[in-house]
Amino acid sequence: MQVHKRRNDRSEKPESGNLDPPLRDAVLGAVPNLRAFAISLCGNVDRADDLVQETMLRALANINSFQPGTNMSAWLFTILRNLFRSEYRKRRREVEDTDGSYAETMKSQPEQEGRVELQEFKTALAKLPADQREALILVGASGFSYEEAAHICECAVGTIKSRVNRARNRLAELLSIESVDDFGPDHATRGVLVGHERS
């Protein structure tokens, strides 16, 4: 867009393919967050990792279009989201297995308190419309501002705000229904069953 580029003298000489170590490290350093976002988008760890890999390749191939001094993380998230969107349109039908995938991310985790609760949360989250879930994750978990999230999702700030609100309200609804269950024997049984699975 403007001046930022000037600050970096080397940008005069944009040898394509030559990886600037700080940029390379920044891309690599963003991987954990990109994965967390990707898993929340496509709900499948393997596909999420493929998506992250594609994002890195795309980013590095276009590294000269990144403006030093701007938010690298937001730039990468935008690439990832666009890749996901174009892929998602192609294979819409396969993508529905969200529950299983969230469960899969838990497998490598040690036994922890609140695990059942977290599982219920993931199930509820999976029920949200994709655009609401995405907005909620970006703002509530990835730590982007509403403005950054709007930039990543290519929509108005107000749109992001309302998606986040709707997502929160819907989740509150889903979870408070679950918490009524909490007092019933059904939940206790379920808790025991899930607990046994691991031991």
Added chain:
Amino acid sequence: MKDRKPVSPISPRNRHGDPVPMDPGKASTHRPNLGRDIQAKIGQQLRAMYDDVVNQGIPERFVELLKRLDEDHQGHKD
């Protein structure tokens, strides 16, 4: 409307479990306390879920990927 969403316990209800309108005097942009507790919990769970993945760090395949790219670029430089 009834089939659209199940009755939520956050909204006030009469003893038959039917939703009742909120006291208009109390109506405000804030949700009731129960709602706020749930909101806090949502934030917490959201981060817990996300951090589970973030804490897995950088899987080896991505380190390898960059290493391979570096080598490729070295190879192509002349």
